[in-house]
Amino acid sequence: MIIRFKKGATMKQFIALTFMLSLLFLTGCGSDYDDEGTLIPTEPISDLEVELVVTSVEFNGVLYPLENDIIPEPEGVDINLRTADYSEAELFTLASNEPTIGVLSNINVGRAFTEGEIYKVLTPYYREIVGPNGDTMGKVVTMLDSNIMTPKDLEGKRVGIQGEADGSSIAFMTALKKIYQVDLDTIEFIAVESNMAPLMLQEGNLDASMFDSDYIITEGFSESYKVVIDFNREMYDFYGTVPPASFFVVKKEFYDEDPALYNRIIDYFTENYQWYKDNVEEVSQLEADASGDSYETIRLKADYEERAGKVTEKDIGAFYGFYEIAKERGVIDFIPDLNELFITP
Structure with a gap:
């Protein structure tokens, strides 16, 4: 039934x-x-x-x-x-x-x-x-002409996420801290609707943001944006799993x-x-x-x-790091x- x-x-x-x-x-x-x-x-x-x-x-x-x-x-x-x-x-x-x-x-x-x-x-x-092209849908992107080149460059920036208590956001933060030793306290994380992230980037209200997977795979994505971190791919390389x-x-x-x-x-x-x-x-x-x-x-x-x-x-093993970050963030x-x-x- x-x-x-x-x-x-x-x-x-x-x-x-x-x-x-x-x-x-x-x-x-x-x-x-x-x-x-x-x-x-x-x-x-x-x-x-x-x-x-x-x-x-x-x-x-x-x-x-x-x-x-x-x-x-x-x-x-x-x-x-x-x-x-x-x-x-x-x-x-x-x-x-x-x-x-x-x-x-x-x-x-x-x-x-x-x-x-x-x-x-x-x-x-x-x-x-990890898909057939060696990447995943879990990405944080910025404008193509941005001076943000690496995950470490996100320190001091405004970064759009799906929500502080969202699992994808915590996975992203886990990759930043555990793999790249990024100081999360220096980043201004801003919860945004995923469909609003492209516009907020274009208008300069965000320096980088998580994007909805549907938008990432659309034609023309690479003409305006570049990937700062494929955090699920990074988790896979670091922990052996997404x-x-x-x-x-x-x-x-x-x-x-x-x-x-x-x-x-x-x-x-x-x-x-x-x-x-x-x-x-x-x-x-x-x-x-x-x-x-x-x-x-x-x-x-x-x-x-x-x-x-x-x-x-x-x-x-990956979830130990994941929940450690969730605890640090008060989730x-x-x-x-x-x-x-x-x-x-």
């Missing part, structure tokens, strides 16, 4: 939905006897209902096989697929008190841990990867009841994602037709991202126990 949240849904709506779901108790298993000792048959155990929260309010090629039931659900579980935009998906994940595999960013899963709400990270939900931006998670109390069940659901998602990868040209065309976006852009972006897979020891109170948080092979 697929349930979609409309854009703009409120927290009260999420809580109301969660309350209604809590009224749907599962049928218990067992037998009873009448006064004469005769066995009274009971209904069999119902499949366990688990919410699977994904981020989409429009056509999303990655989710096409899930939404069209191309891969059979695993036995013994009834998966309710819920789609929402990213912020709403995180809100529902945090608000749900039912068995829910939800989505949390790398920042919010760490923040939840420090606030005493323990989630098990099951698999990366979204990870940027740490995931978000995860599929489940509250530890539910995971501990039946780890194998939740792992089967993740295997189910992985099979769906593999089907998408095997049919990426066809699905990218469907997405282009539905959205009106360029097929070439949609197809290219597929080569720069990865879903599912495993959290590796290299990821954990989280302390560095979470990463061995408790992550499940590694």
